[in-house]
Amino acid sequence: xxxxxxxxxxxxxxxxxxxxxxxxxxxxxxxxxxxxxxxxxxxxxxxxxxxxxxxxxxxxxxxxxxxxxxxxxxxxxxxxxxxxxxxxxxxxxxxxxxxxxxxxxxxxxxx
Amino acid sequence: xxxxxxxxxxxxxxxxxxxxxxxxxxxxxxxxxxxxxxxxxxxxxxxxxxxxxxxxxxxxxxxxxxxxxxxxxxxxxxxxxxxxxxxxxxxxxxxxxxxxxxxxxxxxxxxxxx
Numbered sequence: 662x663x664x665x666x667x668x669x670x671x672x673x674x675x676x677x678x679x680x681x682x683x684x685x686x687x688x689x690x691x692x693x694x695x696x697x698x699x700x701x702x703x704x705x706x707x708x709x710x711x712x713x714x715x716x717x718x719x720x721x722x723x724x725x726x727x728x729x730x731x732x733x734x735x736x737x738x739x740x741x742x743x744x745x746x747x748x749x750x751x752x753x754x755x756x757x758x759x760x761x762x763x764x765x766x767x768x769x770x771x772x
Numbered sequence: 773x774x775x776x777x778x779x780x781x782x783x784x785x786x787x788x789x790x791x792x793x794x795x796x797x798x799x800x801x802x803x804x805x806x807x808x809x810x811x812x813x814x815x816x817x818x819x820x821x822x823x824x825x826x827x828x829x830x831x832x833x834x835x836x837x838x839x840x841x842x843x844x845x846x847x848x849x850x851x852x853x854x855x856x857x858x859x860x861x862x863x864x865x866x867x868x869x870x871x872x873x874x875x876x877x878x879x880x881x882x883x884x885x886x
Contacts (some may be wrong), residue, residue, distance in 0.1 A: 667811040693874060695874070697877075699813075702876050702879070703879055703880075704776070704862055704864075704877030704879045704880050705794075705815075705862070705864075705875075705877040706877070707875070707876075709876035710874065748813055750815065751814060759817040759820045759828050759830075760817070761815075762815040762816070764812070764813065764814050765814070765815070767813070
């Protein structure tokens with residue numbers, strides 16, 4: 662079956678540090694890949710997506726590249742801010758009209 | 773205007789009661805979903821409806837019954853609530869064009885069973 666594995670959190674960084682949150686997946690076929698972000702007390706929001714191998718999704722300084730050979734979609738940001746503190750979810754879509762989510766990674770950015 | 777709205781935001785009730793959560797989207801999407809998020813933030817699909825038709829029912833107890841009166845609404849009714857039902861329930865919607873379209877989430881309904 663389909664599954665998404667994310668690194669355990671929480672990830673605690675100082676402001677302006679470099680961020681990487683690892684995500685790997687198992688899926689049949691060629692899934693679309695997503696990163697969603699959940700701020701405290703809110704629903705999930707799409708952060709970025711990639712729909713085929715070697716695509717790079719980017720938004721708000723975050724980037725992730727669809728790596729088919731390593732079945733990975735790691736999230737990166739060059740310089741995090743306190744306002745980036747949230748829970749980040751990696752997800753994939755394979756056509757059953759629902760997303761399969763990873764377990765989420767909490768990011769805490771300290772001033 | 774809120775794109776996906778759920779009510780209520782908080783729901784505190786006793787074991788054995790029956791409750792409903794309502795969801796409405798004003799995006800014109802034709803697919804709607806219910807997800808359950810447990811205390812560890814793990815998010816899992818429960819149901820998916822496309823144009824009022826049930827598409828996915830992921831091994832959810834039959835105490836949970838979704839109802840879609842039209843494609844803009846997907847309500848969730850829960851009978852005989854149990855302690856393990858305590859969670860945050862998220863409604864979402866998307867335009868069903870092959871999976872590349874993002875899902876838009878409501879702010880969640882936090883259900884607490886006493």
